[in-house]
Every structure is written in C-alpha cells, then in structure tokens.
Amino acid sequence: MHEYFIQNISYHKDEVVKLKGWVYNLRKSGKIWFLILRDGTGIIQCVVTKNDCDEASFDLKDVLTQESSVMVTGKVIADERADGGYELIAHKVELVSIAGEYPITKKEHGIEFLMDQRHLWLRSKRQHAIMRIRHTIIKSIRTFFDQRDFTLVDTPIFQKGATEGTATLFETDYFDDKAYLTQSGQLYAEAAAMALGKVYCFGPTFRAEKSKTRRHLTEFWMVEPEMAYYDLDMDMDLAEDMISYIVAEVLMNRRLELETLERDITKLEAIQKPFPRIHYDDAIKLLQARGVDVQWGDDFGAPHETIIGEAHESPVMVHHYPSAIKAFYMKRDPADSKYALAVDMLAPEGYGEIIGGSQREDDYDLLVERMREEGMDPANYDWYLDLRRYGSVPHAGFGLGVERTVAWICGLSHIREAVPFPRTMSRLTP
C-alpha cells in the first residue's frame, strides 16, 4: 500500500492521490468550495466543484466543520493561487468523523486559553513547526553523540537526595521512605563514564522552584554528556561542536518551519565556531564597563546574561567562575583555588544560559572538603565517592537544557511553547 503525504506532494504532480487528514479550514463560495486539508506533515488546499467530484462529496460542504476528519482523493496540480504552490482537484471526499464546535477559532486567543487547549493547539501551524524543530534538535543531539562513540546511559528519575544542595526538589512517597524526582542525572553519568568512557544521559528533570518567568519549567528535558579523561577546554570544545551541529542540522532540515515561525534565519546562520570564551573576571569587567552594578564574586542574573549574550552573534562561554558560587562537584582551578573549572554557555538574543558544565573534582579529599563546606554529609554520597576511590581520573561534562535551546532556535518569547505539554507552577493539565 502506498501512502501519500502533503509534505511530499510536489513529487506527485498530475497524479491522483488519496490524502487522509483533518479540515484545517473551509471556504465556501456557492458552486465551488475550498477545503484546507492538514495531514500532520503539511497543509494543502483541495478544490471541490461539481464538475470534478460526485454529488455526495460536494454536499459535504454543508456538514463539514473545522477539524472534522476526512479523506480526499484527487489530482495534484500546480497552481499559483494555492498557498504552497500545489492544490488537489478533489474527485471524492470521504467523511471519517464530524468535529464538534472547535474551541480554537481563526481570531487571536490569549495564552492562558490556548494553554488550556494545548492538546488541540498542537494542531496549529505554528505549534506544528515548533514540534518538528524540537524533534530535529533532539535527533541531532543523539546523532552527534552517536557519531562520537558516546554510549547512552539512562539515569534514575527517583533519587535519594539532591545533586546540588540548593535547588528545591519534588518529594514523593517511596514505600516507607521518601524519594525525590531527579534534578540531574550527572552523578550517575559520572559513574557511567568510569565504566564506558564517553556517555550521555537524556531525560526529564524536575525543579520545584517557584519560578514564574519565560525561561522556567518545573519539568524539562536535559541532555548531560560526561567524559572520562576530559578537561575543561575539551569540555568547552565539545559543547561548541554540539551547538554548531544542532544549529546546522535545523538550518538544513527545518527551513520551512523556521519561516513559518518568522524566525530571523540570518541570526542562526551567524552561529560559527569558535564561540567567544570569556573568563569570569573579564565578564565582570564587561558588565562594569556598561554601568552594571556587579562585584567580583557575584553570580550572574538574567539581565547580566542578556548583556553578555547580546555582545556577540554566537553563544558565549563564560568560564572560571568563583568556586564559592558553583556546585561542590566542580573542580577548583589548581592554579588558583578561588576559581572553579566551570563554564556556562549563554545563548544570543537574550535567551540566557543553555549549558552549564565543568571539569569535576577528581580528588577524594578535596571533594569531601567541598561537600562539608556545602553542609553535605559525605556518608550520604558514599557510592559517588567510590568513583574517586577506585581509579579516579580527570573528567568533565555539561548539561544542556533542551527547551531553552528549542526556544532560542525557534525564537520563542516563552519556553512553555518549546515542549508539547508544559509543566509550570500553575499548570498540570492538559
């Protein structure tokens, strides 16, 4: 059986094909009507007249509603008047199911209403384009690691305690115990890297922070590579290669979708290696030179990240943050222990931090010392400390926020559109 899809319709010019889909829109004009058909791969205009199709099909115009499901058989022709350049001269229209009054109309809607209708909103052109770009981003990430001989290692979602002391975790009953939903697979990825060399985990991550901004979700997807025998510079090289690859793949395979989103493609085409690498000290100087009130030792807030990111066309990597504001597992610079061998990658156009990474502390004693400084009990991390007891090596890794990357590449104003069913402080349905 041959299946025909709208995205490939130009290969079937002058053929009679059968398309299966949904009514995206209807325009009736007496003895001719136009059925805008959507099949999940694209949208095409079907022209229905009594000259070309049977009467029962023609009369469906009085019955069909927006989003009713139909199958249309007809001849593919090229026509300038049709959006997309091709249209279908219908020979037969078969009704599958009549849709009730569709909540999403052709006029504008508010974001809250559309999010309530998220399960239906995904059918719209714009959301369709975002989901396909998201797919390509995820696929390109997996291909990127696969081509570099990384092994995928899935890490647990139920975890005993926090990876980083500060973040608020979702707590859940675990038989007679408590468990927390993961905020990072990193510690497990480190264990896997000692077994397999180069690994990555890719899964959902949960943060119970009461954040209400366009950059935050309570549930988001994160990809975390971890590499044995990597130092900070190699870590940054990898992050830069990965982002360049993702952007190139999207530009090559999702041009139509970027155009649907009215994304300024020149901004993406400008992403070129090498990305600027700025020492934390220089980032502070850059901010101070622009009149921002920051002192050495401060962490960067969203406005700071925006200023640093906007200074360059490509993403910027800021490295050597003060260890005091970074996580316990990040290795301190042997040359000057007040710095951590850490890096954040800031996306252009104000999209902020998309990657956070570091070389890890591989010395047992220094790691225990850092845990104690953070008020952590090393006894709770005995298995993690085993990685430093048995064949410890220099290693590094980073975490990439998938939705922030999607939001940046798509040019979205809010991260909640970057995931099919977003979870935020105030949204658990649909």
Next chain:
RNA sequence: UCCGGAGUAGCUCAACGGCAGAGCGGGUGACUGUUAAUCACUAGGUUGGGAGUUCGAAUCUCUCCUCCGGAGCCA
C-alpha cells in the same frame, strides 16, 4: 516569597458613575478561485467571588480568589 498588571458573550476586546456593545466563532441564507474569503439576518451576559459608598456601580473603596509578566533560583 516580593514587585507590577489583568479578570465583561464560547474567544479577543470596548464601554470607565447613567439603556452592556463589536469582531471572530455558532445558526440561517447568498455567492464558481477563495487565501484568517466576503455579504445579509440571527441567537448568545449572575461584568471572577464577597462586602461597602451612591438615587444609580462593569466603572469608585476594601477584601478574597485566579491568571499573566518580572525578580530570586537555575537548564
């Protein structure tokens, strides 16, 4: 948690102390090239909840609720 903003028809909004309205969507009808088609007619309301001021409140005051944006935190 803090700061700001908003809740009026199914949806998007107007009316801002004096008869609650429009567009879209729904219904009925017209139209053989429409592009969020157009045109005519039509149905559709506990103005977020509660209290107060007033001859009179969607409008002013208080309070509660919900949502949105931002900060902090982070991917």
